[in-house]
Amino acid sequence: MRPIGYWAKELDRRLEAEFERRLGGAGVTRRQWQVLNVLPAPADEVDREMAPFLSSAAELLDGLVDRGWARRGEVVELTGAGFAAREAIGAEVAGLRAKAADGIGDADYLVAVRTLERMVANLE
Template sequence: MDPEQRPIGWWVKRLDTLLDEAVDAVVAGEELTRRHWQVLHSLAEGPVQEPALHTGLGDFRSPGDLAVVVADLIGRGWVVSGHRGVTLTPDGVLAHDRVARSVGRIRRHVADGLSRQEYERTILVLDRMVENVERALGRR
């Protein structure tokens, strides 16, 4: 099929699959997955209450997936869960920073050949499409 004939959904799913594969490949040395990275990165700004963490990462997980990832990160000593929410430990901050360098390389590869304006415009277009579909589904 000619690339211009593929619907937007095909491109979005294909890109997401490739991003999963690429991030999984660069974090595999730490015995992590993309989901681990998403949790670590979400916590890098500071503590997050578990319901907010589930909401923020809801589109990227299957049921029970996030609890398993958080439990694994707790077991590694990278994350703690308490009254302030889920937060990175000092070892977790170091792990985040280490993994962030590898994931940053993937992010740069994704944008290869795109100007900053093209990348920003792509994000705006995808955001508008999400808004349109959410509105059509009665979610906005």
């Protein structure tokens, strides 16, 4: 049996490849999706917990601003085009998640996530 570190890295590698296959044609990377997915729409309340993450994602934010998907103000937020892109890309990502979790029940998925979360916490 291979150790958990092998499987964590292999899953990450395969998720990255699947993102590229599904979204690469649209010029969207997995990291850009992650940023796009947490940006507030103009009517949304800003998630202050995401501020440190977003401040470390300046280059990704620049790309989203350049595309017209986000705008900078007091906070960075989605534009209407960005909201539409997030919805469209989100549908693709939902399909990817469903493929990755195929055959895994909710309880097993929750155990896997909680186990990884605990291992991370143990190493903090």
